Amino acid sequence: MGDGVKASVLFVCLGNICRSPLAEGAFRAEAQRLGLEVMADSAGTGGWHAGDPPDPRSVAVARRNGVDISGQRARKVSKDDFRTFTHIYALDHDNLEGLQAIAPRDATAELGLLLDLAPGHEGRAVADPYYGDDAGFDVTWRDVTMAAKALARRLVEEGWR
């Protein structure tokens, strides 16, 4: 529970250029709407795209929905993330397993699957849109927005500020 502490949330996918930047953007927007002073970031379990901006298709779908994610840069998740963030959410099961495999013994972050936060969508993965067409990115946006809204609401209810 929050007890007035500031939450910090990390969203993790594989490359940190398609899905988790959208989750970060959607969550930042929702937190701001609710007046929640939360820190948000995203990372990838893979490091191939470190330093890169989000995929142009992610930038475009966010922009169509009024959110600017163009300033984000990809990075690989680190062991320190498990101690510095209060919550870490994986976009799919493979990345959740990857996170569990590298979690240090003194990890303090709550670790979970992103869509477990969205009522009726528990256990589902946010599908990787990287190799698909533009429509896949609309599906990604819909999924991450559902989870972001549920998460922001939950953090407010739990007393995180």
Ligand code: 4NP
């Ligand atoms: P993401 O999508 O995990 O949602 O960022 C991917 C981006 C790049 C690659 C795979 C997935 N890749 O293999 O380069």
